[in-house]
Amino acid sequence: MTLHRPPARLALLALLALLGLLGACAAPQRVILLPAPDGKVGAVEVDSGASHQRVDTAYGGATVPQHGQIGSFKTDAASVERDYGALLAARPPRPVSFVVHFQNGSSTELTPDSAAVVQQILAELARRGAPELIVTGHTDSTGTDDYNDHLSLQRAQTVVDFLSRHGIAAAQMEAVGRGKRDPAVPTANEVAEPANRRVEITIR
Amino acid sequence: MRTVPPYRAAPLAAGALLALLCSLAAGAVDSAGMVKTLKGQVNILRAGQTLPVRVGDPVLEGDQLNTGADSSVGITLRDDTLLAAGARSTLEIRHFSFNPTTHDGRLDSNVKRGTLAVISGKIAHAHPEAVQFSTNSLTLGVRGTEFIIDAGEQP
Numbered sequence: 461m462t463l464h465r466p467p468a469r470l471a472l473l474a475l476l477a478l479l480g481l482l483g484a485c486a487a488p489q490r491v492i493l494l495p496a497p498d499g500k501v502g503a504v505e506v507d508s509g510a511s512h513q514r515v516d517t518a519y520g521g522a523t524v525p526q527h528g529q530i531g532s533f534k535t536d537a538a539s540v541e542r543d544y545g546a547l548l549a550a551r552p553p554r555p556v557s558f559v560v561h562f563q564n565g566s567s568t569e570l571t572p573d574s575a576a577v578v579q580q581i582l583a584e585l586a587r588r589g590a591p592e593l594i595v596t597g598h599t600d601s602t603g604t605d606d607y608n609d610h611l612s613l614q615r616a617q618t619v620v621d622f623l624s625r626h627g628i629a630a631a632q633m634e635a636v637g638r639g640k641r642d643p644a645v646p647t648a649n650e651v652a653e654p655a656n657r658r659v660e661i662t663i664r
Numbered sequence: 665m666r667t668v669p670p671y672r673a674a675p676l677a678a679g680a681l682l683a684l685l686c687s688l689a690a691g692a693v694d695s696a697g698m699v700k701t702l703k704g705q706v707n708i709l710r711a712g713q714t715l716p717v718r719v720g721d722p723v724l725e726g727d728q729l730n731t732g733a734d735s736s737v738g739i740t741l742r743d744d745t746l747l748a749a750g751a752r753s754t755l756e757i758r759h760f761s762f763n764p765t766t767h768d769g770r771l772d773s774n775v776k777r778g779t780l781a782v783i784s785g786k787i788a789h790a791h792p793e794a795v796q797f798s799t800n801s802l803t804l805g806v807r808g809t810e811f812i813i814d815a816g817e818q819p
Contacts, residue, residue, distance in 0.1 A: 594764070
């Protein structure tokens with residue numbers, strides 16, 4: 461900076477004043493997309509009212525200033541861990557699921573390997589704070605929706621009873637019937653498929 | 665309609681009372697989610713009252729969660745959406761409904777200040793258009809994914 465060139469100095473002062481003003485404004489808000497543990501990346505649609513942006517790459521981000529257009533940026537795993545490590549560590553543990561099947565033709569007798577699943581469930585429960593068990597029954601595609609909704613809930617209740625006999629408190633379990641909506645093995649309608657007659661136990 | 669002999673009215677009344685009590689107890693099942701992780705100072709503003717938070721507490725539609733410095737809270741919603749609010753954050757569950765049989769439902773949540781980490785759940789999987797997160801500057805639609813919203817320090 462030179463004293464005998466006042467216009468340049470004024471310009472610099474004006475720039476500093478402008479930077480000061482910008483600093484007083486709130487930092488732009490940010491959205492960062494993360495990859496799932498299996499590497500899959502979904503997408504988010506960010507809308508500021510004035511503009512719109514889709515983010516669909518791992519560690520891609522959008523910045524949303526108080527006024528003006530949405531910007532985009534790219535970050536990486538190390539930066540996210542540095543800036544948001546404590547936040548990510550506060551996420552509840554991901555739900556895990558176990559599946560039990562019924563003996564051939566039976567709607568009440570579970571297959572013999574179900575006892576081993578109980579041991580896995582007990583171990584998982586011990587690892588978690590305030591765990592809940594969601595016990596979801598499924599059917600194959602034979603019969604009406606109403607029939608299968610009822611049957612799947614019955615299957616779920618059978619498993620809830622089975623688990624409570626093995627020392628898991630009924631109060632932390634919820635029985636759900638999902639009918640034929642979620643086949644393990646997709647089939648055409650009205651197909652008897654033993655693999656789809658199952659109960660999924662999700663611990664969250 | 666059947667007429668009810670007087671000697672049968674008392675058990676019926678008792679039954680009605682029991683049904684009422686059961687439906688009140690079932691209200692707890694209709695929570696939006698549950699607190700799973702907790703660090704530092706966190707409270708819930710519910711119907712004008714500020715409540716302390718413990719792991720295992722229910723989170724209800726309409727709740728506003730506030731975290732202090734060096735604090736955080738993790739919540740699992742009933743559709744398996746996982747949420748974490750970081751330090752000095754305000755998170756509101758504006759709307760939550762979920763049918764575990766059909767996976768129909770709606771989630772509308774706002775981050776007034778601070779940070780929120782999200783792993784989307786079953787509503788976003790079945791009906792992405794029914795899930796929305798917002799701040800005072802943006803709304804965010806979710807296409808089955810994990811993300812962070814940093815709403816910054818707001819007044």
